[in-house]
């Protein structure tokens with residue numbers, strides 16, 4: 001009896017009528033993922049027209065299933081960016097490599113591949129049990145989505161390499177391209193610049209074309225931004241977001257020993273080194289680190305301002321003064337490097353220790 005009284009008085013004393021017990025807040029990433037799913041439910045979606053290009057012989061019911069998933073994934077973004085353009089979507093399966101090569105030759109606009117960036121190497125990842133995708137741009141900078149949907153994939157499944165998740169990821173890229181000005185004059189030669197960045201030796205004089213130009217914002221954007229952004233708007237819709245996120249964190253090498261300086265260097269890396277013009281990103285920064293950094297960007301600033309940021313990137317850009325840098329300052333009210341140090345890097349370190 002004595003002990004019951006004691007407990008009663010402790011409860012009364014401790015809390016003074018204020019609620020004395022509450023759930024700890026969910027981790028940042030869980031809140032953010034919940035918010036992303038909420039946008040999908042609540043945002044007005046005007047929809048986006050899709051122009052389908054289908055490999056001969058694909059079963060119509062499978063084409064229909066793919067088209068439905070892309071209609072849903074693209075309508076999510078149509079509510080944020082009101083672009084009038086029609087999305088070109090090419091669908092094939094793992095046996096269509098020959099057809100794909102035949103429609104990407106020099107004589108086949110708009111998919112023609114002048115710089116051999118999207119050649120058979122990309123198709124080499126195609127399998128009957130998975131879905132892969134990419135977004136290319138034509139000679140006018142107009143993006144188009146291409147996907148290989150394995151002949152054996154289950155459309156209901158929503159794990160890694162599943163059709164619904166690839167549809168969300170690639171659809172996000174399509175809107176990123178248009179928002180950041182891929183169809184403007186400054187981006188017409190970005191494939192050429194990419195080609196030079198990938199293929200030339202450092203001493204090759206043609207690098208001048210690359211290092212002196214880089215007017216297209218894509219070329220000097222930070223490595224963590226575009227893939228991580230696409231991942232952030234994809235993984236929350238999977239069957240097990242926690243597992244896919246855990247897998248991404250697992251992919252980061254030596255995370256126990258990474259210092260703040262190491263991470264600052266990683267976040268400051270851009271698609272092309274601003275001095276040498278050469279490609280400067282890694283898988284690790286693009287996807288796993290990119291996902292986490294975009295989670296924190298969303299948490300700090302929210303979906304709408306991030307969309308404003310994408311649109312603000314479409315400005316004159318150069319290696320010395322990349323447009324995303326100015327856009328970051330104007331949209332979020334701080335220098336990107338200050339945000340890295342104050343917010344993104346502490347979050348990364350917490351996430352590596354399972355506290356994110």
Ligand SMILES: [Zn+2]
Nearest residue numbers: 169173227230
């Ligand atoms: Zn991607």
